[in-house]
Amino acid sequence: MPSQEKHEAVAQLKGKLEENSDFILASYSGLTVEEITGLRAKLRKEGSEMKVVKNNLFLLALKESEKHKDKNIAFGPEYQGPLAAIFSNANLPSVAKVLKEYAKVNKNLILKAGYLDGSVLDADGVEAIAGLPSREQLLAQIAGGLNGPARSIASGVNQIIASLARAIQAVAEKNNQ
Numbered sequence: 001m002p003s004q005e006k007h008e009a010v011a012q013l014k015g016k017l018e019e020n021s022d023f024i025l026a027s028y029s030g031l032t033v034e035e036i037t038g039l040r041a042k043l044r045k046e047g048s049e050m051k052v053v054k055n056n057l058f059l060l061a062l063k064e065s066e067k068h069k070d071k072n073i074a075f076g077p078e079y080q081g082p083l084a085a086i087f088s089n090a091n092l093p094s095v096a097k098v099l100k101e102y103a104k105v106n107k108n109l110i111l112k113a114g115y116l117d118g119s120v121l122d123a124d125g126v127e128a129i130a131g132l133p134s135r136e137q138l139l140a141q142i143a144g145g146l147n148g149p150a151r152s153i154a155s156g157v158n159q160i161i162a163s164l165a166r167a168i169q170a171v172a173e174k175n176n177q
Contacts, residue, residue, distance in 0.1 A: 006057060013053060013061035013085075020049075020087035022116050024096060024126055028052070028084045030108030039102055039109070048088035048095045055083055083112065092116050096130035 017023070028036060040050050088095045096114070103109045114121035116129060133141070 009054070009057050010060045010064065013051075013058055014064050016049075016051065016085075016087050017061055017065040020089040022088050022092040022114070024086045024088075024092070024099060024114040025112040026084050026086065026099060026103075027081055027110040027112055028108065029082050031106065035106060035108075042098050042102065043086060043095060046088070046091065046095045046098055048086055050084050050086045053083055053085045055080070058083070058085060093129045093132040096126050100127060100130040 031039070036050075043050050086095060086099065092114070096111075099109065099111055103111060111123050111126045113123065114126040114129070119125075121129070132138075
């Protein structure tokens with residue numbers, strides 16, 4: 001029979017999953033305490049949280065989570081060993097960037113899987129979203145794209161009004177002569 005401690009751990013993980021539906025799983029075996037602390041600090045700056053999880057308890061929490069229970073998320077043999085779950089409710093691509101950059105410097109951090117907007121990602125998928133521009137960059141690109149045609153329309157309307165004003169001025173000058 002599972003202990004009360006395990007029930008509490010599953011409930012806590014379930015709460016994290018309900019609060020932050022997007023997450024990344026990474027293997028951290030071989031990282032020192034200082035390295036993990038430094039990584040956690042970088043992740044906090046991105047509005048995310050890294051939590052060391054027991055694989056079977058995390059899987060139970062996923063199955064009980066309202067947002068994830070229909071996704072049939074399962075761990076295969078590649079998910080053996082210690083895992084860390086990185087939860088993000090704001091911007092998973094920027095968190096994936098931080099993890100990818102950290103993994104370049106420290107080979108002991110290995111990205112395993114992720115979950116983004118209802119889709120299960122493998123390690124390649126997590127690396128792919130790390131290459132995406134941040135939410136702010138995408139919004140700026142969209143605004144720039146929308147601003148270009150609006151600027152052209154405004155310039156065209158301005159030219160029409162200016163032409164009309166020049167024509168009225170020419171007629172007024174001709175009538176005054």
